[in-house]
Amino acid sequence: MINPAPAAAAPLVALRHVYQTYKKDNHLLRVLQDINLEIHPNEILCLVGESGCGKTTTGKIIAGLLTHTEGEVLFKGRPPASYTGARERADLRRTLQIVHQDPFASLNPAHTIGQILSYPLQRHGMVSGRAALRRRIWELLTLVDLTPPGDVVNKYPHQLSGGQRQRVSIARALTVQPGLIVADEAVSMVDVSIRIGILKMLHRLREELRLAIVFITHDLALAKYFAWEGRIAVMYLGRIVEIGPTPQVIGQPAHPYTRALLAAVPEADPDLTRHKQQIPLRSEDIPALAAIPPGCAFHPRCPFHVPGLCDASLPPLAVPAGFQQQAACLPLHQPEGLRRYGT
Amino acid sequence: MTVTPAAPEVVLSVRNLCISYLTRRGRLRAVNKVSFDLHAGETLALIGESGCGKSTINLGLIRLLPPTGTIDSGEIVYRRRDGQTVDVRGLTTGQLRQFLWRECSMVFQGALNSLNPVIKISSMIYDTAAAHGMDKKEARDRALDLFQKVRLDPRRVFNAYPHELSGGMRQRTLLATALLLRPQVVLMDEPTTAVDILTQRSIIDVLKRLREELNFSVIFISHDLAVAAEIADTVATMYAGEIIEMGPVAEVFYRPRHAYTLGLLEAAPRLSVGREELHSIPGSPPDLVEPPPGCRFHLRCRFATDECRTTPPPLTTAPEDERHTVACYHTATILKTRQEELARD
Ligand SMILES: Nc1ncnc2c1ncn2[C@@H]1O[C@H](COP(=O)(O)OP(=O)(O)OP(=O)(O)O)[C@@H](O)[C@H]1O
Ligand SMILES: Nc1ncnc2c1ncn2[C@@H]1O[C@H](COP(=O)(O)OP(=O)(O)OP(=O)(O)O)[C@@H](O)[C@H]1O
Ligand SMILES: [Mg+2]
Ligand SMILES: [Mg+2]
Numbered sequence: 001m002i003n004p005a006p007a008a009a010a011p012l013v014a015l016r017h018v019y020q021t022y023k024k025d026n027h028l029l030r031v032l033q034d035i036n037l038e039i040h041p042n043e044i045l046c047l048v049g050e051s052g053c054g055k056t057t058t059g060k061i062i063a064g065l066l067t068h069t070e071g072e073v074l075f076k077g078r079p080p081a082s083y084t085g086a087r088e089r090a091d092l093r094r095t096l097q098i099v100h101q102d103p104f105a106s107l108n109p110a111h112t113i114g115q116i117l118s119y120p121l122q123r124h125g126m127v128s129g130r131a132a133l134r135r136r137i138w139e140l141l142t143l144v145d146l147t148p149p150g151d152v153v154n155k156y157p158h159q160l161s162g163g164q165r166q167r168v169s170i171a172r173a174l175t176v177q178p179g180l181i182v183a184d185e186a187v188s189m190v191d192v193s194i195r196i197g198i199l200k201m202l203h204r205l206r207e208e209l210r211l212a213i214v215f216i217t218h219d220l221a222l223a224k225y226f227a228w229e230g231r232i233a234v235m236y237l238g239r240i241v242e243i244g245p246t247p248q249v250i251g252q253p254a255h256p257y258t259r260a261l262l263a264a265v266p267e268a269d270p271d272l273t274r275h276k277q278q279i280p281l282r283s284e285d286i287p288a289l290a291a292i293p294p295g296c297a298f299h300p301r302c303p304f305h306v307p308g309l310c311d312a313s314l315p316p317l318a319v320p321a322g323f324q325q326q327a328a329c330l331p332l333h334q335p336e337g338l339r340r341y342g343t
Numbered sequence: 344m345t346v347t348p349a350a351p352e353v354v355l356s357v358r359n360l361c362i363s364y365l366t367r368r369g370r371l372r373a374v375n376k377v378s379f380d381l382h383a384g385e386t387l388a389l390i391g392e393s394g395c396g397k398s399t400i401n402l403g404l405i406r407l408l409p410p411t412g413t414i415d416s417g418e419i420v421y422r423r424r425d426g427q428t429v430d431v432r433g434l435t436t437g438q439l440r441q442f443l444w445r446e447c448s449m450v451f452q453g454a455l456n457s458l459n460p461v462i463k464i465s466s467m468i469y470d471t472a473a474a475h476g477m478d479k480k481e482a483r484d485r486a487l488d489l490f491q492k493v494r495l496d497p498r499r500v501f502n503a504y505p506h507e508l509s510g511g512m513r514q515r516t517l518l519a520t521a522l523l524l525r526p527q528v529v530l531m532d533e534p535t536t537a538v539d540i541l542t543q544r545s546i547i548d549v550l551k552r553l554r555e556e557l558n559f560s561v562i563f564i565s566h567d568l569a570v571a572a573e574i575a576d577t578v579a580t581m582y583a584g585e586i587i588e589m590g591p592v593a594e595v596f597y598r599p600r601h602a603y604t605l606g607l608l609e610a611a612p613r614l615s616v617g618r619e620e621l622h623s624i625p626g627s628p629p630d631l632v633e634p635p636p637g638c639r640f641h642l643r644c645r646f647a648t649d650e651c652r653t654t655p656p657p658l659t660t661a662p663e664d665e666r667h668t669v670a671c672y673h674t675a676t677i678l679k680t681r682q683e684e685l686a687r688d
Pocket of ligand 1: 022024029031049050051052053054055056057058218289
């Protein structure tokens with residue numbers, strides 16, 4: 001139910017007990033702990049959570065751009081080391097693409113849009129001959145709704161609007177016919193009025209090209225809209241605390257952290273937002289990664305924490321009774337769930 | 344639903360304000376014929392997409408425009424607590440220095456990262472107070488009280504360096520500092536942008552409570568409709584340097600009459616409304632050096648007709664609510680469209 005893909009196919013990417021740790025001034029920074037994820041072709045997975053919780057790090061590992069410290073990462077069922085031939089490795093690299101937040105920083109300002117798109121096409125031998133190259137660039141620009149392509153192809157990035165630049169970044173990711181795109185805050189810098197257009201385009205590309213999309217955002221309303229037919233994973237201090245189908249996670253959140261986040265988000269509707277029930281936290285500050293609290297990392301802030309339980313043992317990520325998603329919260333897994341604690 | 348009592352006094356009155364920047368390509372009219380009244384205790388949210396002139400209005404109001412920016416025309420009249428009016432455009436540099444912080448203070452866009460890292464919060468407070476003749480003891484007491492009000496640990500924050508505070512704590516410190524000299528008006532430029540959800544929530548809650556206790560007026564700049572929906576009494580939608588619609592928050596959200604406001608609302612996802620049908624506005628904002636003729640929005644507007652393309656629509660008042668003004672030829676159609684959409688939800 002949580003991974004709706006056909007059972008036979010190996011997931012495009014699988015993370016099993018993945019840890020990422022950095023050393024900093026004699027501290028261990030546990031940036032990711034015990035991350036388990038599967039991403040199947042054509043699937044949407046959304047990673048949400050507050051700044052520093054490990055979304056980008058997870059995204060980079062999924063895209064094969066970062067080597068994890070512990071655990072296993074499988075691409076189409078195989079570890080990266082098993083991709084030996086140059087051809088195979090190149091294939092793997094092009095299958096996984098990432099689109100960053102700031103298209104200005106990631107597009108070379110000295111190159112025209114046509115050049116920006118032609119380099120990867122040529123480097124990966126995706127087309128042969130000038131005519132085919134030109135045709136493919138035209139196709140790609142059309143695919144991302146930059147039409148007519150003739151108006152765009154000779155322009156430089158600074159001559160385009162922020163939204164148009166982000167469309168170019170997406171077109172560039174598509175040059176190599178990837179199977180998965182990690183979109184890391186890809187529309188965060190784009191104006192609200194045009195964001196939805198880019199998201200709709202990503203939806204369409206997903207259908208037409210059978211793409212899997214890992215969508216990283218700190219905006220929960222946007223996550224809900226984009227991932228309605230997929231899953232959401234909520235991260236806190238380097239762990240996934242809740243994961244499941246979007247309508248369930250948003251409509252019937254299980255973990256107290258998810259509930260607090262959802263309650264805190266203002267709504268673009270005056271009545272709705274002014275009558276939203278808040279969940280007051282016990283503390284406003286996120287603990288440092290160098291000093292992650294024992295037990296459930298959320299317990300010092302959690303209004304429902306049970307002394308002696310939540311601060312003592314690590315909650316497993318499991319499906320609580322009455323829910324369809326997994327959540328890592330010990331009280332939730334007890335017979336009466338959080339109700340016992342007056343919620 | 345918001346209830347408006349008998350209109351309180353106007354503290355800031357802006358008429359036909361025009362501001363431009365000198366650019367290499369020519370004069371860029373960033374704010375064009377903007378008029379509004381800000382009442383005592385009122386929170387006015389300025390919404391609109393990047394580059395529509397929100398920050399320029401705020402900088403113009405306190406005359407802190409960069410050297411290339413000038414106020415071309417218009418009036419900015421401020422009313423002091425003693426009832427005297429002040430022509431802000433006519434203030435001398437010395438008078439302006441007294442006006443800032445004491446009458447009108449601000450939290451700048453991106454201020455979060457611009458606090459001087461080697462200056463303690465206490466020194467920042469003392470410097471601001473000293474410039475306005477407030478003595479150290481009063482400044483300290485007032486600051487500690489305000490820190491308490493914005494839910495900070497007063498003593499710890501007072502003695503801290505900015506880098507020792509989290510983003511949310513710094514933003515609340517700035518908010519408290521802005522209130523140090525008891526101004527009547529606080530200008531806030533995107534104070535909740537680029538902060539985390541729970542931090543944003545605490546800033547919103549703190550702002551709401553402070554406003555109730557201290558009754559200052561706020562001009563709140565945001566491109567986030569949801570934040571505006573939550574804290575504003577009045578919402579003004581800006582497009583290409585102009586306020587094209589303004590009214591009580593419920594009017595603007597539930598009974599918008601301008602195609603651009605409608606477009607913004609249709610593009611805003613709501614978390615607790617299940618599956619949604621959203622739409623974006625096609626195209627992008629016009630060039631402000633050479634704005635299009637007629638209604639500045641017509642190139643992106645699905646309701647545009649011939650007169651929109653030639654003649655700028657005048658500002659009119661909604662028949663149901665005289666506080667609701669709009670510059671659009673198709674108010675009835677837009678109102679109907681929105682109501683049908685709301686009925687469908
Ligand atoms: N190379 C590195 N060395 C040390 N620490 C790192 C490194 N890369 C990331 N981190 C830390 O790991 C944590 C997680 O970072 P990451 O960028 O994954 O978070 P995020 O959820 O994407 O945050 P944001 O919403 O701010 O983008 C942060 O505390 C970050 O400072
Ligand atoms: N110093 C400047 N010199 C020239 N043009 C400027 C300057 N500052 C702003 N502008 C231009 O004036 C217009 C209004 O800018 P302003 O910063 O007021 O917009 P804004 O609504 O605050 O946008 P944002 O949401 O991105 O902060 C824009 O077209 C901008 O490019
Ligand atoms: Mg990130
Ligand atoms: Mg601005």
